[in-house]
Amino acid sequence: MYFDNAEGPVFRPPSEADSLILRVTIGCSHNACTYCNMYRSVSFRMRPQEEIDAQLQQAQRYAAHIHRVFLGDGNALVLPMERLLAILAQIHALLPKVRRVSCYAGPKDMLRKTPEELISLRQAGLKLVYYGMESGDDAVLAHVNKGVTAAESIEAGQRIVAAGIKLSMMVILGLGGQEASARHARNTALAVSAIRPHMLSALTLMMYRGSELLEEFESGRFPILSPAGIMEELHLLLQDIELPPEHHCLFRSNHISNYINFAGTLPKDKERLLSESLAAKDKLALLKNWDPYNNVER
Structure with missing residues (x-):
């Protein structure tokens, strides 16, 4: 409405x-x-x-x-x-x-609010914050000009959770390109583990007209991941997320950008999601006609 x-x-x-x-x-x-x-x-x-x-x-x-x-x-x-x-x-x-x-909410604005102010906002009715952390890796965050370090990204998310506000967090598979893929996945998993969001969504990198990252891709300076590479990165991300057994984090990878949809609850469904992501990687590795421009806004 x-x-x-x-x-x-x-x-x-x-x-x-x-x-x-x-x-x-x-x-x-x-x-x-x-x-x-x-x-x-x-x-x-x-x-x-x-x-x-x-x-x-x-x-x-x-x-x-x-x-x-x-x-x-x-x-x-x-x-x-x-x-x-x-x-x-x-x-x-x-x-x-x-x-x-x-x-x-952007991380810099989350950090500008004191813990006490965030509690006041929750008491006044702010019940849920959507946070595009995107990556937990310093180099990736700097490359895409997010404006914060990994440590600051983590602190921002932790402040929301500590205030009793539900946190729905987004990360972007493929944001580190081919070169930084494994590091991006592992450090993002460490950040998720430290923040303990209530909801986690893994999107796949899309590049849009008017964005600097698309210019890097089209000039050959940013090789992107294949669909199988995205699944491998998702597998690494899920593998390294460590949450307490009693934690309940709804995990979704069902955005329009994603090649294959995944849904579950972490940590309860971690092993199933790991198995499904490996199977998806094998399936997508069979693609013969993948066009990198499928990830680009037409």
Whole structure:
């Protein structure tokens, strides 16, 4: 559900399909990751209160049917605390049926919030944060200009979990290319193990027009993984993730970018997922006509 005519594209996680999309910012405050072109067409701005009021006033007509709200765009936690708390209070006052508010969050914005501030946001109704960590490897993060180190990425995720906010984390298979594949997988697994997210999604690298990483690929400076190579990287990632037996992490690799879908719960289903990823690797190794441009936006 969406009540807005502001500039720029609108993105939301697949699981927020039935949510009210409340755009509290436009674009992404970082907007410099070399693999991403989601918000390249717009200039980042924090929206004035009257624009947020207008969205909520329209949504209020459907208040009885709105149970979830997703705060857009790319990283709502960039807003100052007083504004976030006021928006959360406004949502619950005008839309009393809302049970969950969620948002995307960038690691730098997560780190700017103190542990106490994050707890306050959870108490005010922020129940779920979607975090594109992408990699736990310093060199890969630097190469794609994520803006943080692996240690900072881990601390950002840990702060969300420690505050009692559910964390849905995304990583990108193939982001290190051929050269860094094994290191990317192992260090990302170490980061996942340290953070202990509630949900983990493994996407496959897609390259988009207007992104610097596509330019690297087309100039021959970034050889990408074959489908079988992606499965090998997934196997390494799963193999090295170590979570306590009592932990319950929903794992999904079913994004439109993925060659083969996987689903399970970690650590309970780890051995099954390892077996399935090996079988998928063998199956995809038989492909005779794989075109690297299948991974490129047409």
